[in-house]
Amino acid sequence: MRTAVIGLTLVALTTAIYNWWAAGQKKEAIARARAAGLPLTVEEFTAGMPPDEQNFARRGIVGTLEDEYAVRSNGAVDPASAKGRFQAVGDYDVKRALNRKLKDRDKPTDFSMLPDDGAYGKTPGSFLKEFDRRHSGLIGELQANLNLPYSRRRFVPEGFRGGVALVDLNEGFGLDSRRFVDGMLLRAEAALLTGDSVKATESLEMIARMAETVGSRGTMVSVLVEFVSFRSIHRPLKLGIQGQQWTAKDLERVSAALSRCDLRDAVKRGIESEVLMAQVWEGLNEDRKRFSPKEFSYSFGGDNAPVTDWILEKGRTLIPSGFFDQCATGAINRVIEGSAVAKRPETLTQWWKEAEKMSQAYESKGKLGRLTHTFPGAAVLLKRGTNALVNVQLDIAACEIERFRLEHGHYPESLDQLPNHAGIDPLHGTPFRYEKSDQSFHLYSIGPDGVDDGGKEEQGAQIDQKDWIW
Numbered sequence: 001m002r003t004a005v006i007g008l009t010l011v012a013l014t015t016a017i018y019n020w021w022a023a024g025q026k027k028e029a030i031a032r033a034r035a036a037g038l039p040l041t042v043e044e045f046t047a048g049m050p051p052d053e054q055n056f057a058r059r060g061i062v063g064t065l066e067d068e069y070a071v072r073s074n075g076a077v078d079p080a081s082a083k084g085r086f087q088a089v090g091d092y093d094v095k096r097a098l099n100r101k102l103k104d105r106d107k108p109t110d111f112s113m114l115p116d117d118g119a120y121g122k123t124p125g126s127f128l129k130e131f132d133r134r135h136s137g138l139i140g141e142l143q144a145n146l147n148l149p150y151s152r153r154r155f156v157p158e159g160f161r162g163g164v165a166l167v168d169l170n171e172g173f174g175l176d177s178r179r180f181v182d183g184m185l186l187r188a189e190a191a192l193l194t195g196d197s198v199k200a201t202e203s204l205e206m207i208a209r210m211a212e213t214v215g216s217r218g219t220m221v222s223v224l225v226e227f228v229s230f231r232s233i234h235r236p237l238k239l240g241i242q243g244q245q246w247t248a249k250d251l252e253r254v255s256a257a258l259s260r261c262d263l264r265d266a267v268k269r270g271i272e273s274e275v276l277m278a279q280v281w282e283g284l285n286e287d288r289k290r291f292s293p294k295e296f297s298y299s300f301g302g303d304n305a306p307v308t309d310w311i312l313e314k315g316r317t318l319i320p321s322g323f324f325d326q327c328a329t330g331a332i333n334r335v336i337e338g339s340a341v342a343k344r345p346e347t348l349t350q351w352w353k354e355a356e357k358m359s360q361a362y363e364s365k366g367k368l369g370r371l372t373h374t375f376p377g378a379a380v381l382l383k384r385g386t387n388a389l390v391n392v393q394l395d396i397a398a399c400e401i402e403r404f405r406l407e408h409g410h411y412p413e414s415l416d417q418l419p420n421h422a423g424i425d426p427l428h429g430t431p432f433r434y435e436k437s438d439q440s441f442h443l444y445s446i447g448p449d450g451v452d453d454g455g456k457e458e459q460g461a462q463i464d465q466k467d468w469i470w
Contacts, residue, residue, distance in 0.1 A: 015320045015322070018320055018322040019320055019321050019322035019325070020322075021322065022320075022321075022322030022323070022325035022326045022329070023322065023325050025325065025326065025329045026278075026325040026326075026328050026329045026332070029328075029329045029332040029333055029336070030278075030332060032332075032333075032336055033275065033332050033335070033336055036336055036339065036340070038272055038275060038335060038336065038339060039272060039275070040275060040278075042155065042276070045155040045218065045272075045273065045276075046154060046155045049152060049154065050149075050150040050152060054148055054149050054150050055148060055150045055151065055152060056145050056146070056148040056150065056151035056209060056213060057150075057151045057152055057153040057213045057216060058153075059145040059148060060141045060142070060144060060145050061082050061085070061086070061138065061141045061142065062142070062145070062210075062213060064082040065082045065083060065086055065173060066153055066154065066173065068081060068082055068083045069083065069172055069173040069176075083176075085135075085137075085138050086138070086176065086179075086180055087176055087179055087180075088134070088135070089135055089138065089179060089180045089182075089183035089184065090178070090179025090180055090181070090182040090183045091183075093114055093115060093118045093119075093120055094179075094182050094183045094186055095182065096113060096114065096115065097109055097110075097111060097113050097114050097120075097127075097186055108189055108192075108193060108239055109186060109189045109190075111123055111124050111126075111127050111190065111193075114127065124189070124190040124191075124193035124194050125190070125194050127186065127187075127190045128187065128190040128191055128194055128196070128199070131183070131186070131187050131190070132187075132199075135183070139202070139206070142206050142209070142210075143202065143206070146205060146206065146209055151209060151212045151213045151216055152213075152216040153213060153214075153216050153217045154217075155217065155218050155273075173214065173217075174214040174217065174221060174222040174225040174226075175221075175225065177210055177211075177214050177225060177229065178225065178228070178229070180210060181207050181210065181211075181229050181232055184203045184204075184206055184207050185203070185207070185232055185235065185236060187199065187200075187203045188200040188203035188204055188207075188236040189235075189236050189239065191203065192236060192239060192240050192243070192245050195245070197240065197245055197246055197247055197250045198250070200236060200240060200245075200246075200250070201246075201250040201253050201254060203236075204233050204236065204237065204254050204257060205253060205254070205257045207229060207232065207233055208229075208230065208233060208257035208258060208260065208261070209257065209260075210229065211225075211226045211229035211230050211261070212226065212260065212261040214226050214229065215227075215261070215263075215266045215270075216266070218266075218269040218270060218272070218273045219270065219273050220270050220271075220273065220274060220377045220380065220381060222270075223266045223267065223269070223270035223381060223385075224270075224380070224381075224384060226261075226263075226266060226388075227263075227384050227385070227387070227388035230258070230261070230263075230388060230391070230392055231388065231391055231462075233254075233258070233395065234391065234395055234470075237254060237395055237398065237399070238398070238470070241398055241399075241402045242440065244402075246402060247406070248403050248406045248407065251399040251400075251402055251403045251406075252399075252403065254395075254399055255396050255399040255400065255403075255422075258392050258395055258396050258399075259396060261392075263385060263388055263389050263392065264342070264385070264389065266385070267342050267381050267382065267385035268339060268342040268343060270377075270381045270385075271335060271338040271339050271342050271377065271378045271381050271382075272335060272339055274331060274334065274335050274338075274377045274378065275331060275332055275335040277327075277328070277331035278328035278329075278331050278332055280331075281324045281325070281327045281328040281331070282324065282328060284324060285321055285324035285325075334358075334376060334377070334378055335378065337358070337378065338358070338376075338377075338378020338379070338381070338382065339378070341354045341355075341378070341382060342378075342381075342382065342385075347426060347427060347428055347429045348385075348386040348389060348390070348426050348427045349427055349428060349448060349450070351382045351383070351385065351386045352382070352383060352386050352427075352448040353448075354379075354382060355378070355379040355380075355382035355383040355386075356379075356383075358376045358378060358379035358382075359376055359379045361376075362375075362376045362379070383463070384463070386427065386448070387462070387463045387468070389426050390425065390426060390427055390445050390468055391462075391468070393422075393424070393425070393426055393432075394432065394443060394444075394445065394468070394470040395470070396422050397415065397418065397422050397423045397432055397443060397470070398443060398470055399422075400418040400419060400422040400423070401415075401418065401434075401441055401443070404417065404418065410438075411436040411441050412436075413436075414431075414434070415431045415432060415434050416431070425445045425446070427445055427446075427447070427448065428445075428446070428450060432444060432445055432470075433445070433446060433452060433455055433467075435455075442455055442469075443469075443470040444467045444468060444469040444470060445467065445468040445469075446467055447465065447466050447467050447468050449466065451466065452467070453466040453467050454467070455467050455469055457469050
C-alpha cells in the first residue's frame with residue numbers, strides 16, 4: 001500500500017511538473033511569435049481584406065461559391081447553384097478525356113477518347129462548341145470580374161472557432177477547383193486545335209485567376225492546390241508555342257496572368273496559417289473524444305507505432321494536458337522557423353536548403369518524437385513553393401521568347417534580350433539555361449543542386465529531376 005501511494009504520488013508530481021513546464025514552453029513560444037510579428041488569431045489572419053467591389057474572390061459567382069462552400073452539406077448539389085455549375089465544368093467526360101498515359105503528356109489531347117454516346121462528340125471542334133454551350137454563362141460571369149485588382153478570399157469560413165473545426169479550413173472549394181481547371185484545360189487545347197487562340201488565352205487566364213483565388217485562402221492545402229493549378233497551364237501553353245499558334249497579344253495576356261500572383265506571399269501566408277494548429281491542440285485537449293489517430297493522422301506523420309496508436313485511441317483521457325501544450329509549442333516553433341526563412345530576400349536556393357534541414361530534423365525524431373514536433377508544413381511549402389516559382393518564371397520566359405520570335409522572325413540569341421529580366425532563374429539569380437534552333441528552343445533551370453546536367457528529362461515527378469525543364 002505504501003509503495004502504491006508513493007508511486008501514485010510520484011506520478012502525480014511528475015505530471016504536475018510536466019504540465020507546468022509545457023505550459024511555460026507554450027507561453028514563451030507565443031511571446032516569440034508575437035515578437036516576430038506573426039498573426040496568431042483568426043481575426044488577425046482575416047485582417048486587411050480588400051473592398052468587395054475590387055476583389056475578384058468576393059464578386060459575382062466566385063463570391064457566391066465561397067459562401068456556398070462555407071456551408072457544410074452532405075446532400076446532392078443543386079445543378080443550378082453556383083457550386084453545381086462550378087463542379088460541372090469538370091464532369092465525367094472531361095475526366096475521361098484527360099486520362100492520358102504519361103508518355104503522351106507532351107502531345108495534344110486525343111479527343112477521340114471521349115465516349116461514343118457523349119454530348120461532346122469526338123473532335124476538338126465538337127467539344128469546344130458543346131463546352132461553350134453548357135458553360136458560356138459561367139465563363140462570362142468570371143470574365144466580367146477577371147481584371148479586378150485583388151483576389152483574396154476570407155481566411156476561414158464564418159463561425160470558425162479553432163480546435164477540431166480546423167478541418168473547415170480545407171473545404172471543397174480548393175479541391176473542386178481542380179475539376180474546373182481540368183475543364184478549362186481541355187477548352188484551351190480544343191481552342192488551339194481549332195485555331196481559336198483567343199479562347200485558349202481566355203481559358204488560361206481563368207485558370208490562373210482561380211488558382212490565385214484558391215491560394216489566397218492562406219492554408220497549406222489551398223496554397224498547394226494553387227501551385228498545381230499554375231503548373232497545369234504549362235501543357236497547353238507549351239503545345240501552343242511548339243505549334244506556333246499563339247499571337248503576340250495572346251502571349252502578353254498569358255504572361256500578365258502568370259505574373260499577377262505573388263507566390264512568395266502565398267508561401268509565407270501558408271506557413272503562418274499552420275500556427276492555428278496550436279488552436280487545434282487546445283481544442284483536442286478540451287474534447288478528448290475527437291482525439292484519435294484516425295481523424296488527425298496527418299498531425300502525427302501517419303506512421304505511428306502500435307503503442308502510440310493505442311494511447312491515442314484508448315488512453316487519450318489519461319494523457320497529461322502538458323502533452324497538448326507541447327504539441328502546440330511545436331507547431332508555433334515550426335511556424336516561427338519557417339516564416340523567418342520565407343521572409344528572406346535571398347534566392348530560392350536557401351528556401352530549398354532550409355526545407356531539407358527541417359524535413360531531416362523532423363524525420364530524426366522517430367515515430368514517438370514526431371508526435372510533439374508537428375508535421376513540417378513549412379518545409380513542404382518552401383520546397384513546393386520553390387518549384388512553383390521556378391515553373392511560373394519558366395513559363396513567363398517561354399512566352400517572352402516566343403513573342404520575340406513573332407516580332408523579329410527568329411529566336412533571341414540570349415535571354416538577356418528578354419524584357420524585365422524574364423529569363424532570370426529565381427533559384428540562383430542567374431539566367432535560365434537556353435538553347436535555340438531555327439524551329440524550337442530548349443529552356444530549363446539547373447535545379448536546387450546548382451549543377452547543369454544538360455537539361456535531360458528523367459522519369460518521375462518534375463520536382464525530383466536534377467534539372468527543372470520547361
